[in-house]
Amino acid sequence: xxxxxPSDRDSPTHGSFWRSRAGLAxxxxxxxxxxxxxxxxxxxxxSSDGLLIGLLIACLAMHLFMHRGHGGHGGGGTPGGGGSS
Numbered sequence: 001x002x003x004x005x006p007s008d009r010d011s012p013t014h015g016s017f018w019r020s021r022a023g024l025a026x027x028x029x030x031x032x033x034x035x036x037x038x039x040x041x042x043x044x045x046x047s048s049d050g051l052l053i054g055l056l057i058a059c060l061a062m063h064l065f066m067h068r069g070h071g072g073h074g075g076g077g078t079p080g081g082g083g084s085s
Contacts, residue, residue, distance in 0.1 A: 017023045
């Protein structure tokens with residue numbers, strides 16, 4: 001009799017994609033691309049007299065304050081919309 005263990009069938013036979021050679025190559029490629037992109041555009045980011053930094057901080061602040069109003073990412077509010085019409 002051949003008895004299969006259900007946990008053996010559910011477990012993947014291969015490791016994670018990010019641990020494979022292709023996954024590691026992709027991680028390295030994306031990291032190098034991000035560094036080069038940041039290096040090439042550093043002048044534009046720092047020459048805007050804080051406008052870009054201010055906009056980024058404003059976006060983060062709006063995100064935090066807006067989520068506080070409706071209970072976070074879990075989806076709050078009343079079911080069926082929230083219109084007052």
